Amino acid sequence: MDFRILGPLEVWHDGAHVPVTAPMQRAVLATLLVRPGHTVSVDSIVDQLWGPQPPHTAQVTIRNYVQRLRRVLPEPVLETVAPGYRLAVLPDQVDASRFAGLVEQARTVASPNPVRAAQLFDEALHLWRGSPLADLGDVPMRLVHAPRLEELYLGALEESFEVGLRLGWHARLIPELTALTNTYPLRERLCRQLMISLYRTRRSAEALTHYQHIRARMIAELGVEPGPELRRLQESILREDLTLSVPFIRVNAPAERPAADPPPRLATFTGRDAELTELRERFAAPGPVVFFVHGPAGVGKSTLAAQFAHELAARFPDGTLYVDLAGNQPGAPATPAAVLTALLGSPHSSPGSAEAAVRAYRARLRGRRVLVVLDNATSASQVLPAIPDEDGCAAIVTSRRPVAGPDGTVHLHVDALSTKESVDLLGRIVGPRKVDGEPEAAAELAELCANNPLALRTIATRAASRPHWSLAAWVELLTDPGRRRTELADVLGGLRVSVDQLARGGTEAEQTAAELLPRLQHATELTPAAVADLTGWPETLVGQALEELVDAQLLYSPTPGGYAHYGLTALLDTETPATPG
Structure with missing residues (x-):
């Protein structure tokens, strides 16, 4: 079987196209294809298809979609593996994985054998069939994964142009580079490559005009100047002393105005030595750093994140972008587009679509060292489009319930003080x-x-x-x-927000959890069996509801199958809940 997501989603078997026509079935398949061979939980699939406000029947609907997909796929590759599903295929059976493998081979041979590298890049780029996942409609997973796949493609394309410049193909690159810079006007690397190609074909005036165009666009849309590498290139062309070393060098741009400043350090900040040590150790490790911090209401997650962000300021000379997603407040959660707009923070203009916002956001971070702090998140679909994948950038996300992050994410639970x-x-x-x-x-x-x-x-x-x-x-x-x-009315108000979010949840277990919590105020034993006896509700449903209360940080689980109150949840006013129907 052959699965293709670098364009509209396609399934092929023995050279024949296998139609998967139902849009939401295609979306379920896509959530599994972006992680071939890995188990994807039902909760994650629900979040990627509907975001933070799924329909009440979401989990049942997912099961139905999976059953229909199994009837469509000609081989039994769709497996049920707790707590969700897995597409049991080899990486090479997915075009995105083949693409990544070819690009890695090209990078390996680029220095000793640029001709072979050009062939491998060309083979990889031919797998691209247009906007990835273009036919899935407006589902959250497309906003998360399509820009990531597009970035992989554009990065490989830029690297292939570097190889072409080394081989002296300046004239033949100009038409494609011109078209691409019109399509992606904020990508400084493409602009640099076009300027080099134009200069080396004795078209200096056009190269300088192109620089003025990208500069005006960046100031208008991002509120920033081009990076130092592009500015130096313009100065070299003006002086006509261009040696133009072709390999691209990443450089830091001047610090830019962030979306907002993190909250100030608290003079009374106390404790958290173990948590700060873990954060420091992780941030000292090589590679991109993504840290998710979760814990109950009022426990100090935001304070810890702000304290550490100030400590890290010198490591991120291009600034800190801070956005409060207000997941600890009543009302609908912030949409991914609203989060990106806040991060861009440009007073000049705002991107038209969510996809345009993602592109503009990635353009702003390119080649820079920025720390992104996303405070009070509620779901993965809110934050994943805003997680930077640029080398040198990092992210800290705080939330009450654990939120699934990208591969390599480190999760830190923050509990009460000693x-x-x-x-x-x-x-x-x-x-x-x-x-x-x-x-x-x-x-x-x-x-x-x-x-x-x-x-x-x-x-x-x-x-x-x-x-x-x-x-x-x-x-x-x-x-x-x-x-x-x-x-403690204000503190308890924060806890009630978590209860209200459960009550508005898309699953029976979440709604049951909201109804169950007041009944537990005077319970002496918190186990599924004991609570089922107390309420008269089915033990299976009670067990699921207790787990939801743990995820919402309203209870904790000291042992498997055992539960206990976080100290303040027992203070929540008792209400008379309805019996789940």
Whole structure:
């Protein structure tokens, strides 16, 4: 079998075309084809087909699509593997994998044998049939994967032009380079190659005109000047002292205005030594760095990300792009297009389509060292288009529930502070003398706040405004659950957002989880069997709902099959839930 995604999705078997006509079946197949041989979870497929607001029947619909696909495909290559599905094919059976293999071979021989490299690049580029996944319609996975595949193609195309320039093919490259720079006017490398080709064919004036065109376009659309390499090339052509060393050199552009500045460092930042050590170790490793940080509401994920972003500032001289995706707020989550528009942050103009926004965003990052911080995400479809794949760039994404990232992503769970760290945080706000004078009360106060940094800051700030109250008085006050709800109303409001997001979820398990949580307030044993006895609901459904509550960071699981409250979730007001139908 032969699968093709470098253009409209096609399936071939023994040289004959196999039609897969239903659009959403094609989309399911595409989500598996971008990771051939790997298991893709049902949740990931749902997210890639519908985004953060799928229909209630999404998982059942996916099963139906898979059953129909199996009837269409002439070989039994579509396997069910927990927690999802896998396309059991060799990489060479997918054109994108063959393309990557040929490009890698071409790179290997480019220096000793440029003629052979040109042949291999040509063979790879002939696999390209147009816009990848072009016939899938407006599904989130296309916005994520089509620009990535297009970038692989354009990168290989640029490398093939470098080989052509080494071989002296300047005149023959001009028509194709001219067409491509019209199609992709923000790609500085293509512009540079066209300028070199024009200069070497005695067309210096045209080369300089082309530079002015790209400069005007970049200022208008991105708000930045061309990079130093392109500016030096223009100066060399003006002086007519061009030696034009052909190999492309990546350089850093001047720092640009970011989408927003990360939140400032907190003077009272406390603890997190282990988490910061892990972040530092990962950022010291070679290659692109993508770090996803998740944890319950108020635990300090955003604070940790901001603290580390400031620490890393010198490593990313081209700036930090920060966007708050507001996943911790009520309302619909930010769309991928809105995230990209915020990252571009150009006051001059905005891209017309989501695909244009992706291209403009990648053009802005090209050749630069930028740290991207995406705060308070809710789903992979929101953030994947904004994850940079440019060497020298990095990304930190924070979220409450774990979010699946690209291959190579490192995930870090942030939990509550230790008692010592909590007491230290109290001391930084109310004053160390007060904490040192009442150490037992300070520890009790930390426990009443469940060692949650946001809750601790809230109470410590209130305590600082009442300097004549003892910490013991605050402990007595907060021991009453009703008063504790009042004092921590803002913190609990953040938890309710997570419950509301579950209630609006696309699966029965998510909606059941939202209805189940209030019933667990006084439960003494949290296991699927015990909760099923408590509610009268099916044990299988209860087990799925408990897992959803863990993913939403409203419960945690200390052992397989066992569950427990995060300290503050037990404070959420009890509501009378409906029985799942």
